[in-house]
Amino acid sequence: GQNIDQPTEMTATEGAIVQINCTYQTSGFNGLFWYQQHAGEAPTFLSYNVLDGLEEKGRFSSFLSRSKGYSYLLLKELQMKDSASYLCAVKDSNYQLIWGAGTKLIIKP
């Protein structure tokens, strides 16, 4: 079967750095996405990786290793507004999105 694994919950301190990991086992690979979802709101797109390496976008970076079936989302200079759930999703060989259950990130002052 296809599977996306992410930690259920993480806690970090305002101003710090946090890394959210995602491992996947899917039938084929055509890209990996990270979405942010604030409580009670819709998911919004953060990043997309299709090749190995690091993609940097402001305070957020996303890394991909296709050989290891692994990605991480790195959040720097954490702000209280970063408290949200972070969803990892992989596009499989049929171009269908497989979603992880999400990582709830709690930021403490």
Place this chain on the structure above:
Amino acid sequence: IAGITQAPTSQILAAGRRMTLRCTQDMRHNAMYWYRQDLGLGLRLIHYSNTAGTTGKGEVPDGYSVSRANTDDFPLTLASAVPSQTSVYFCASSDREGANVLTFGAGSRLTVL
């Protein structure tokens, strides 16, 4: 309208009743999707439509139906609601170009008693 509009925002429904969740987008996206989100689970695709006039089944289609009469609208119907359909429903759309990034509506919270 800017983006995707879903209605209703929330609804409590008696089991056995028929319910239609509405979804309208103004981005002229070709593809539209219906997902359900349940605690502890990833988003699960119910139905999708790659273009107006066509629809397809996702991962959990049973008990749901959709139609795509035009580009903008993609309603989801529960013919006879059951308690296991209690969930938050998200409509999404994409232009299917490049990475095929999804834009989501604000969601409809449905409770079936």
